[in-house]
Amino acid sequence: MNPNYTLVANRANHRCEYCYAPELVFNFPFEVEHIIPLSRQGKDTNENLALACRSCNLRKSNRISGIDSESNTEVRLFHPRLDQWKEHFQADATSGIIIGMTSIGRTTVSSLEMNSQPQVTARLLWIRLGIFP
Template identity: 70%
Template structure:
């Protein structure tokens, strides 16, 4: 396990800092990931670390930005230390989908596939159980 796990998970309230999935429903700890990857000159310190579910971490990989489909504009992905989640995303509790409210939110939802069928089905269950948002 990552030596920073306890501190990072506590700071994140044991939720994925990208999609807000609750860690409590998984049978393993979430991953500590580098917001700016080491391969892109990111640092290995707490300010550059985030708690991420496996789905978000795999899809994010070494990305720090993505292209908006409508405008072909490059936009950086959501940065959990610099951005407030509620400013960039909104949850539709009826559908279970996350909507990007800003270009940063839109590109993050798209590239991390936050509304994949599996993610939406799980989120709907978490909502019914009172675990999300």
């Protein structure tokens, strides 16, 4: 396990800092990932670490940006240390879909495939259990 896991997980309230999935429903700890990957000159510091579920971490990979569907321009992805989740995303309690409210939100939702069928199905269950958002 990453030696920074406890610090990062506590700071994130044990939620994926991208899709907001609650760690408590998984049978293994979430991953500590570099917001700006080391391969892109990110630093190995606590300020550059985020808690990510396996799905978001795999899909983010070493990306830091994507294409916004509305403006068709390159936009940086959500940055958990700089951005507030509720300013960029909204969860629809009926459909389980995460809506990107800004260009950063839309690009992150799309790039990390936050509304894939397995994610939405799980999210609807979490909503019914009262543990999301």
